[in-house]
Amino acid sequence: MNDNKIIYLDHAATTPVNPQVLEAMLPYFSDKFGNASSIYSIGRESKKAIEESREKVAKAIGALPREVFFTGSGTEADNWAIKGVAYANRDKGRHIITTAIEHHAVLHACQYLESDGFEVTYLPVDENGLVSPQQVQDAIRPDTILITIMFANNEIGTIQPIGEIGKIAREKGIIFHTDAVQAVGNIPINVVDLNVDLLSLSGHKFYGPKGVGALYIRKGVKITSFMHGGAQERGRRASTENIAGIVGVGKAIELATQNIEENNKKLLELRDRTIEEISKKIPFVKLNGDRYKRLPGNVNFSFEFIEGESLLLMLDMKGIAASSGSACTSGSLDPSHVLLAIGLPHEIAHGSLRITFGTENTHEDIDYLMDVLPMIVDRLREMSPLYEKVKRGN
C-alpha cells in the first residue's frame, strides 16, 4: 500500500465534501458575499441562493420549502425540535417518549428537560437495536407531547420502523420528531408518507459541509423559536445566514438523493462482503445491529478478548481510519450506551469496531482491510490471558 494513503472507513462520523459541492460553495466566500437581508443585487443573490437550497432540501424529503429551516448543525436541529416542542406545548403535558439508543444530541436534550420538570420515557430496544411500535403505543400517556425516535442508528446502523411509529403518533395527535442525520442521503425519505412532524438532518453526513443542518417543521406544528434576533428563517432562527454552508447542504442533498440507488447498491456490496469475511475469517466475533434492517454502509462487530481502542490504534498505524462506538464517545472510557442497550456485557461492548463505508471506497479497500484486520486481532488476543485460557480449552 502507498504509505500516505489513508483508507477512510468512518463515514458515519463525517464525510469528505464532494468536489461539486465545494465548487458550488466557493463563490459565496468571495464575490457573492452579500448579506441575504440586504436589498441591493448581491444581497438578493444570496437570498435567492438560500431559497434555491431550501427547495432542494424540501424536495429531497418530500416537504414544502417553507417547512425547511436551516440550522448550525444536526445537533442544533435536534435540540431545537425537542426543546422547542416541549416548551411550546408544556401546557398540554410534560411527557416525552424516546429510546435508549439515541444520539447524545437527543439524549442530553431530553435529560436537560428532565431537569426542568419534564418526564422522559427511554424505551428499550431488542438485541438488534429495534424499537417496537407496540411499546411506543403502550408508553403514550394523556400528557405525552412528543415522541422522538431516530431514523437510523449512528453506531450499529439499525433502521427503525419510522412509518409505523409515525402512524401511531399521528392517530394519537402527538408530535413526532425523528433524528434522520444518518438516514438522509442513504435511505429515500418522504416526511408526508411517514407521518413525520419534525426531522433533523446534517450536511456533513452526506458529503456536504460541517456546521450546517436543517430542521423540517411540518406546517402547523407548535414550536418555539430557536434564536431571537433578526427575521432570518422567518423569525424562528435569527442570525445572518451561513450562505456558503446552506448552498453546500442543498447541493449535497441533491447529489446524494439523485444517486441514492446507485450508491446504495455499491455500499450494500461492500457492507455485505465485509460482514461475511469478518464472520468467516475471525473467530469469537459478533455482528451488532440487525443483519438486514441496517444502513447500507454500516458494519459493527464486537471482538471478544480485545480492547476497541487498541484495535483502532493498530488499524491507524496501518493507514485505516475506523471507529469504535461513535466519534463522540471514543476518547472516553465508558462503553457505548447503544451497545449496552442491545444487551452486550461491558467487556464485549469495549471490544467493538465500527466500519462505515462511503461512495469513494472500493473492493481493494476491503482486500487491504481483510489482510491486516485478522492479523491485528490475533496479535491483540495473544496479549489476553483470558484468550489463552479459552484456547487451551479451560
Ligand SMILES: *Cc1c(COP(=O)(O)O)cnc(C)c1O
Ligand atoms: C452526527 C449526528 C448528529 C449530530 O450532527 P452534527 O451536525 O454533527 O451536530 C446527530 N444525530 C446523529 C444520529 C448523528 O449521526
